[in-house]
Amino acid sequence: MIVDLERNGKKPLYLQLKEKIGAMIAERLMLPGSRLPATRDLALSLGVSRNTVVQAYQELEAEGLINSRVGRGAFVTLYPLVEISTPAAKQESCMSYEGLFSAGWSRANADLVSVFEQLAQPPSKSLYIDMASDQPNSGLLPVAAFGECLKSAVRRYGRSLFTTGSPCGFKPLLEYLPTLLARRNVMCRPENLMIVSGVQQALNLIGRLFIDPGDTVLLQHFTYPGALGMFRSFQSTCIGIPTDHEGLCIDVLERILRHRRPKLLYIVPTFHNPTGTTLPAERRRRLVELAREHAFLVVEDDYAHDLAFDGREAYPLKSWDTVGGIIHLGSFSESLFPGIRLSWIVASKPIIERLALLKQSYDLYTNRIIQGALLEYCRKGCYDRELKRKRQVYARRCDSLFRAMEYHFPDAVTWRKPKGGLFQWVDIPESLDAFALLLRTRERGVVFTPDRMFAVEEWSRGGFRLGFTSPEEDQIPEGVKIIGETLKDILATVA
Amino acid sequence: MIVDLERNGKKPLYLQLKEKIGAMIAERLMLPGSRLPATRDLALSLGVSRNTVVQAYQELEAEGLINSRVGRGAFVTLYPLVEISTPAAKQESCMSYEGLFSAGWSRANADLVSVFEQLAQPPSKSLYIDMASDQPNSGLLPVAAFGECLKSAVRRYGRSLFTTGSPCGFKPLLEYLPTLLARRNVMCRPENLMIVSGVQQALNLIGRLFIDPGDTVLLQHFTYPGALGMFRSFQSTCIGIPTDHEGLCIDVLERILRHRRPKLLYIVPTFHNPTGTTLPAERRRRLVELAREHAFLVVEDDYAHDLAFDGREAYPLKSWDTVGGIIHLGSFSESLFPGIRLSWIVASKPIIERLALLKQSYDLYTNRIIQGALLEYCRKGCYDRELKRKRQVYARRCDSLFRAMEYHFPDAVTWRKPKGGLFQWVDIPESLDAFALLLRTRERGVVFTPDRMFAVEEWSRGGFRLGFTSPEEDQIPEGVKIIGETLKDILATVA
Numbered sequence: 001m002i003v004d005l006e007r008n009g010k011k012p013l014y015l016q017l018k019e020k021i022g023a024m025i026a027e028r029l030m031l032p033g034s035r036l037p038a039t040r041d042l043a044l045s046l047g048v049s050r051n052t053v054v055q056a057y058q059e060l061e062a063e064g065l066i067n068s069r070v071g072r073g074a075f076v077t078l079y080p081l082v083e084i085s086t087p088a089a090k091q092e093s094c095m096s097y098e099g100l101f102s103a104g105w106s107r108a109n110a111d112l113v114s115v116f117e118q119l120a121q122p123p124s125k126s127l128y129i130d131m132a133s134d135q136p137n138s139g140l141l142p143v144a145a146f147g148e149c150l151k152s153a154v155r156r157y158g159r160s161l162f163t164t165g166s167p168c169g170f171k172p173l174l175e176y177l178p179t180l181l182a183r184r185n186v187m188c189r190p191e192n193l194m195i196v197s198g199v200q201q202a203l204n205l206i207g208r209l210f211i212d213p214g215d216t217v218l219l220q221h222f223t224y225p226g227a228l229g230m231f232r233s234f235q236s237t238c239i240g241i242p243t244d245h246e247g248l249c250i251d252v253l254e255r256i257l258r259h260r261r262p263k264l265l266y267i268v269p270t271f272h273n274p275t276g277t278t279l280p281a282e283r284r285r286r287l288v289e290l291a292r293e294h295a296f297l298v299v300e301d302d303y304a305h306d307l308a309f310d311g312r313e314a315y316p317l318k319s320w321d322t323v324g325g326i327i328h329l330g331s332f333s334e335s336l337f338p339g340i341r342l343s344w345i346v347a348s349k350p351i352i353e354r355l356a357l358l359k360q361s362y363d364l365y366t367n368r369i370i371q372g373a374l375l376e377y378c379r380k381g382c383y384d385r386e387l388k389r390k391r392q393v394y395a396r397r398c399d400s401l402f403r404a405m406e407y408h409f410p411d412a413v414t415w416r417k418p419k420g421g422l423f424q425w426v427d428i429p430e431s432l433d434a435f436a437l438l439l440r441t442r443e444r445g446v447v448f449t450p451d452r453m454f455a456v457e458e459w460s461r462g463g464f465r466l467g468f469t470s471p472e473e474d475q476i477p478e479g480v481k482i483i484g485e486t487l488k489d490i491l492a493t494v495a
Numbered sequence: 496m497i498v499d500l501e502r503n504g505k506k507p508l509y510l511q512l513k514e515k516i517g518a519m520i521a522e523r524l525m526l527p528g529s530r531l532p533a534t535r536d537l538a539l540s541l542g543v544s545r546n547t548v549v550q551a552y553q554e555l556e557a558e559g560l561i562n563s564r565v566g567r568g569a570f571v572t573l574y575p576l577v578e579i580s581t582p583a584a585k586q587e588s589c590m591s592y593e594g595l596f597s598a599g600w601s602r603a604n605a606d607l608v609s610v611f612e613q614l615a616q617p618p619s620k621s622l623y624i625d626m627a628s629d630q631p632n633s634g635l636l637p638v639a640a641f642g643e644c645l646k647s648a649v650r651r652y653g654r655s656l657f658t659t660g661s662p663c664g665f666k667p668l669l670e671y672l673p674t675l676l677a678r679r680n681v682m683c684r685p686e687n688l689m690i691v692s693g694v695q696q697a698l699n700l701i702g703r704l705f706i707d708p709g710d711t712v713l714l715q716h717f718t719y720p721g722a723l724g725m726f727r728s729f730q731s732t733c734i735g736i737p738t739d740h741e742g743l744c745i746d747v748l749e750r751i752l753r754h755r756r757p758k759l760l761y762i763v764p765t766f767h768n769p770t771g772t773t774l775p776a777e778r779r780r781r782l783v784e785l786a787r788e789h790a791f792l793v794v795e796d797d798y799a800h801d802l803a804f805d806g807r808e809a810y811p812l813k814s815w816d817t818v819g820g821i822i823h824l825g826s827f828s829e830s831l832f833p834g835i836r837l838s839w840i841v842a843s844k845p846i847i848e849r850l851a852l853l854k855q856s857y858d859l860y861t862n863r864i865i866q867g868a869l870l871e872y873c874r875k876g877c878y879d880r881e882l883k884r885k886r887q888v889y890a891r892r893c894d895s896l897f898r899a900m901e902y903h904f905p906d907a908v909t910w911r912k913p914k915g916g917l918f919q920w921v922d923i924p925e926s927l928d929a930f931a932l933l934l935r936t937r938e939r940g941v942v943f944t945p946d947r948m949f950a951v952e953e954w955s956r957g958g959f960r961l962g963f964t965s966p967e968e969d970q971i972p973e974g975v976k977i978i979g980e981t982l983k984d985i986l987a988t989v990a
Contacts, residue, residue, distance in 0.1 A: 024682065034677035045776070045810065076677075095818040097845055100758060100792060102707045102729075105849070141657040147649035150864070154642035162636040162834040182529035187519065197692065201858035212597045230856050234597075263595060281540070297595060315540070323590040339657040341862045350592055354600070361725050363696035367836045367862055369645070 003046060013048055014055035021056065025065050025076055036066060036074040104235065127445035129479035133470040134273070134334075134422040140393060140469070141337045145382050146373060153372035161368045167359040168352065169195030169344075170371035176378065177344060184305055185319040186328055186346055194345045194352050196359065197366045199303055199331045200226050202345050203266075205358050206299055206327060207234045209351070210263055218256070218265040220248055222454040224273045224301065227266050236263075240456030245416055247272055247279035250286050257294050264297040270314050271304040271421025274454045274465040278314055278419060288320040298326045303343075306335045306387050308420035309395035324348030332374060334422060335387055342366065342374055391420070397468040397476060398424065404477040408484030412491055423467045428487075431494050434464040437486060446482045498541060508543055509550035516551065520560050520571055531561060531569040599730065622940035624974035628965035629768070629829075629917040635888060635964070636832045640877050641868060648867035656863045662854040663847065664690030664839075665866035671873060672839060679800055680814040681823055681841055689840045689847050691854065692861045694798055694826045695721050697840050698761075700853050701794055701822060702729045704846070705758055713751070713760040715743055717949040719768045719796065722761050731758075735951030740911055742767055742774035745781050752789050759792040765809050766799040766916030769949045769960040773809055773914060783815040793821045798838075801830045801882050803915035804890035819843030827869060829917060830882055837861065837869055886915070892963040892971060893919065899972040903979030907986055918962045923982075926989050929959040932981060941977045 003020045005013055024030045036042075039057065043050040057074050060066045068074045154161065157172070168174060174190040181188055196202045203226065211217065213235035219228060221240030231238050241256065242249045248267060256262075267287070269279040279287075291298045300317045308314075318328035324347070331343040345355060359365065377383055401424055402417050409415075415426045428434060434450035441447065449465040471479060498515045500508055519525045531537075534552060538545040552569050555561045563569045649656065652667070663669060669685040676683055691697045698721065706712065708730035714723060716735030726733050736751065737744045743762060751757075762782070764774040774782075786793045795812045803809075813823035819842070826838040840850060854860065872878055896919055897912050904910075910921045923929060929945035936942070944960040961978075963971060 030677050030682065034674045037680055041810075095787075095790070095820050095843075100705055101849065102703070102705050102710075104707060105704050105853070135659050138654045138658065141654050143649060143653055143657055146657070147646065150645045150649065151642065154638060154645065158638055159633045159636050162638055162641070162832040163633065164630050164833045179529045182525055185532060187525060197858040197862070200856070204857050208597070209600050210595055210597050212599065215597075226856070226859075233856055292590075295590065295594075315536075325590050337657040338659045339863050341858070341860075348590075354596065358600070361695070361721070361728055362699050362857065363692040363836070364721075365836075367692070367865055368834050369865065370862055 005046065005048070014052045014059070017046075017048070017052060017056035018059040021060060022063070022065055030076050034076050036076070038073055104233070127478075129446045129475045129482075130470045131446065131448040131466045131468070131476075131479050131483075134467045135338050136390075136469050137472065140390065142382070142386050145386070146337070146340075146377060149373040149376040149380065149382065150369070153369065153376045156376065157372045161372045165365050165368055167356040167365045168193065169366065170368045170375070173371045173375045176375055180378065181330075181346065184302075184313055185315045187319075188346050191349055192346055192352060194347075194355055194359065195366055195371060196343055196345060197341045197363070198333060199301060199329050199343045200230070201362070202329045202343055203227050203230050203299070203301075205355050205362065206264075206345075207231055207236075208358055209354055210297065211236045216260055216262040218253070218262045218296075219456050220267060220272065221456050221460045222272075222274055222451065223266065223456055224268060225453055227301070228454075228456060231266070238456055240460055243272070243275060243277065245277060247275075247277040247283065248287065250283050250290070253287070253290065257290065261294070262296045264299055265291065266299045266301065267317075268301045268303065269317055270302055271307065271418055273303070273421075274423065274449065275425040275463075276416070276418035276421055276423060277425075281315065284315070284317050285320055288317055288326065291325045292323050296325075299329065300326055301329045303329070303331045304334050304421045305330060307391060307394060307422065309391055309398070310419070311388075311391060313420075318346060324351070327351065335390065336374075336377075336383070340370065340374065342370060394420070394422065394469060397473060400473065400476050401466060401468045401480060404480035405484070408477075408481045410484065410488050410491055413487060422469045423465050425463055425465055427463045430462065432487075432490060434462075437464070437483070437490060440486045440490070441483050444482050444486070446479045448483065500541065500543070509547045509554070512541075512543070512547060512551040513554040516555060517558070517560055525571050529571050531571070533568055599728070622973075624941045624970045624977075625965045626941065626943040626961045626963070626971075626974050626978075629962045630833055631885075631964050632967065635885065637877070637881050640881070641832070641835075641872060644868040644871040644875065644877065645864070648864065648871045651871065652867045656867045660860050660863055662851045662860045663688065664861065665863045665870070668866045668870045671870055675873065675878075676825075676841065679797075679808055680810045682814075683841050686844055687841055687847060689842075689850055689854065690861055690866060691838050691840060692836045692858070693828060694796060694824050694838045695725070696857070697824045697838055698722050698725050698794070698796075700850050700857065701759075701840075702726055702731075703853055704849055705792065706731045711755050711757040713748070713757045713791075714951050715762060715767065716951050716955045717767075717769055717946065718761065718951055719763065720948055722796070723949075723951055726761070733951055735955055738767070738770060738772065740772060742770075742772040742778065743782070745778050745785070748782070748785065752785065756789070757791045759794055760786065761794045761796065762812075763796045763798065764812055765797055766802065766913060768798070768916075769918065769944065770920040770958075771911070771913035771916055771918060772920075776810065779810070779812050780815055783812055783821065786820045787818050791820075794824065795821055796824045798824070798826045799829050799916045800825060802886060802889060802917065804886055804893070805914070806883075806886060813841055819846070822846065830885065831869075831872075831878070835865065835869065837865060889915070889917065889964060892968060895968065895971050896961060896963045896975060899975035900979075903972075903976045905979065905983050905986055908982060917964045918960050920958055920960055922958045925957065927982075927985065929956075932959070932978070932985060935981045935985070936978050939977050939981070941974045943978070 003017060005016050009016065039050055039053040043053045057066060057068065061068055064077060066074050067077050173195060174193050177193055178188055178190065196205065207230050211231065211234040215236045217231045217236045217238050219238055219240055220243045222243060228238060242252050247269060269284060271278060298317060302316050305313055305316065316328055318326045328346040329343060332340050333343065405415060413426055413428050415424060418424060435452055438448060438450050451461050451463050468476060498512060500511050534545055534548040538548045552561060552563065556563055559572060561569050562572050668690060669688050672688055673683055673685065691700065702725050706726065706729040710731045712726045712731045712733050714733055714735055715738045717738060723733060737747050742764060764779060766773060793812060797811050800808055800811065811823055813821045823841040824838060827835050828838065893912065900910060908921055908923050910919060913919060930947055933943060933945050946956050946958050966974060
């Protein structure tokens with residue numbers, strides 16, 4: 001405890017000490033229930049007599065701020081009788097850190113900040129319809145079923161969940177996953193797998209393993225901001241490839257490959273974030289061929305693979321991989337719930353081995369209790385039931401969104417209904433600015449995600465993303481109505 | 496599914512296909528219970544008639560390898576009647592990755608590998624006494640109590656544990672931690688805190704935020720290998736400062752500071768890993784002063800703070816920090832169980848804010864279900880009870896180790912009993928090589944950790960670490976006896 005006492009002041013030391021501690025309690029620097037230092041220790045550390053501390057504590061106790069219990073020490077009372085003051089904007093830090101932050105950090109700063117802003121608090125409105133998020137509505141979280149699986153996992157696997165383990169993941173889960181992956185036509189062995197704490201961690205590990213400053217990374221011209229921010233933080237040159245209504249434009253990629261040697265390409269081939277497109281089989285084959293010919297890696301983020309409304313999924317790029325050039329990422333965040341923080345990487349053994357070393361250096365290994373619970377959840381058939389439920393609910397919500405858009409949106413904007421996933425992309429004419437639209441609808445309590453959040457290139461413009469998973473189901477038509485009205489207002493002004 | 500068929504071969508296509516799929520089942524590339532592609536899809540993707548696929552599936556079914564269920568598709572049978580062949584060392588990957596790994600990765604590779612080796616499998620011996628580990632014995636894991644808290648956390652916090660959250664951690668836990676920290680005399684507010692997935696992650700985030708290639712990082716000459724490997728992976732220059740029986744030698748640090756401008760110093764002030772020393776208060780004060788004078792950061796890894804045998808802890812460096820130059824790390828891995836993967840960072844707000852951005856880029860946020868369960872565990876008083884138990888058990892084990900060493904170890908080796916923590920350091924004369932000793936005791940089933948695992952400098956030699964938490968309690972004297980006998984053998988040869 002740091003207490004500055006005036007040795008030559010008029011006020012007795014014990015009283016100074018009492019007041020300083022009282023102030024700390026009032027500012028909640030010492031919380032209700034917390035233990036005060038032993039009198040002897042505090043006396044020693046302050047260089048005062050023990051009696052001074054004892055007297056100060058007695059005064060504090062008399063005022064009801066602390067409780068002494070014989071043999072246990074002194075504690076701040078649970079309801080101290082002081083007016084708890086809001087801590088003023090005290091200058092806690094006098095040190096200048098600016099010269100200390102790494103250059104790598106400072107360069108990447110802007111990109112990371114922009115992602116962070118996306119999480120900023122919504123406006124406090126009576127009406128608030130969140131179509132920006134791709135998180136499931138709280139009614140769609142399988143709390144009870146997963147809670148049961150936590151319990152049965154601890155019962156079944158017991159101590160093995162509580163001890164240290166392999167950086168690659170909980171072995172029984174690693175042995176189970178190939179069965180799940182075979183359903184999507186990705187054939188692998190446990191040694192081709194690593195469990196990580198979400199797709200974002202997978203991407204960061206991959207970035208660290210492969211990217212040197214100046215390396216070229218190819219992405220779709222709109223892409224997942226967490227991937228873009230991460231690749232930029234490793235100081236790579238990020239190039240956005242145009243994406244049409246079927247996904248990545250392979251012909252443009254071929255032209256770029258004549259001039260550039262990329263180290264890797266990051267793609268979301270199925271229910272692309274944010275445009276919702278799914279790359280057709282013929283483009284998938286061709287992309288895998290090009291990667292092999294030009295010896296670059298493809299990071300396939302198949303985060304929403306299981307969320308096809310009709311349950312008929314496209315085969316992942318990885319299922320066409322014959323040379324180990326595709327790194328396949330999958331996740332339980334979208335199919336189950338975001339808080340699970342569990343995803344997987346499928347890659348060839350030399351890559352998995354190196355990622356495992358990095359994973360160790362990052363955080364040793366991912367929590368195994370959650371891995372055990374997930375395995376129980378899958379084995380009991382809960383995963384398949386939850387998928388079925390989510391597909392039905394999301395299909396219904398997407399339908400509802402679609403009907404509302406047909407009714408409320410002006411002809412100047414267009415869209416294609418996705419076959420699965422978590423959101424709907426809307427194309428807007430060049431004369432419209434999606435961000436300006438957002439600022440207007442936000443005033444009326446409706447938010448969505450504008451093009452610039454996903455933009456790799458300056459020219460990446462012209463649309464916005466409507467999430468249909470987060471709002472209450474009956475809010476969807478209302479949200480669309482407000483956006484539609486605002487669109488018409490703006491178009492009337494522009495025209 | 497990739498199947499190469501010989502179009503002009505003698506064997507009918509359906510038979511080729513049947514054999515290839517059969518081989519995949521035998522090699523467990525397709526696992527029992529997994530679904531085969533729909534006949535139409537597979538026909539399309541292979542460019543054969545649907546009838547070819549149907550025939551192949553019929554043959555496989557006749558052999559008991561797969562099961563067709565009308566309307567549901569074909570599945571590999573749960574106990575396929577084939578001899579499961581161990582997958583040969585097939586060249587799964589033909590791609591050369593060497594040019595693709597980043598330079599940063601390649602330079603750091605050796606250090607990371609050396610940490611990894613530590614986790615290598617123990618010899619399969621009838622007798623196996625693990626004094627290398629600092630993990631608790633499986634009997635010391637609070638499985639039942641924490642299992643209960645998982646359940647009650649899901650009940651109490653429900654959906655809020657399953658959704659996305661702040662990168663800094665689960666808010667109720669962030670609000671609770673200052674109370675716990677006040678007990679160790681670290682006064683902070685929730686905004687000075689971040690919950691991370693273990694101390695290793697805290698260190699990696701800090702390394703990324705502050706370290707540029709070429710920066711100087713000071714460490715103790717023996718240190719936690721996970722920290723050393725991580726700082727080196729950011730291409731810093733790591734300098735080891737001598738550590739005597741009271742911890743870091745402040746006078747040597749002062750001399751170094753005349754010539755060097757370090758960016759940060761990493762220290763384990765209490766129950767130092769591996770030497771078990773605890774820095775006295777006077778050296779702590781002086782270190783905090785030096786950091787302020789020379790404007791470098793101190794990363795204080797207080798991982799075992801709560802494990803003082805007598806419950807009387809030293810005040811952390813952070814409690815003397817007046818300018819925000821100390822970053823304080825604490826952990827539940829040692830006091831509770833390693834699999835919990837929860838630690839915290841206390842730092843000034845400008846640092847926490849930046850670490851939060853990085854944490855987002857690393858893995859968004861740490862699993863909140865576990866955070867909720869930990870909070871329940873603390874609030875119910877389980878944490879204090881568990882600490883009390885661990886302190887008693889570890890003190891008893893350390894006593895047992897101490898008595899056995901006094902009885903079995905030759906005079907040439909010396910040690911000081913630690914006042915807490917998880918291990919005992921043993922100093923050995925220069926003529927002895929701890930690693931050679933390990934190779935000998937390993938033959939007899941006893942392992943420990945030799946000096947070189949912790950060495951920052953070439954001259955960091957002369958001892959080994961005996962963990963007393965992992966073996967069965969009655970194995971400790973036996974393990975010490977075997978090490979003592981081997982020591983005497985070697986000394987007899989050397990003399």
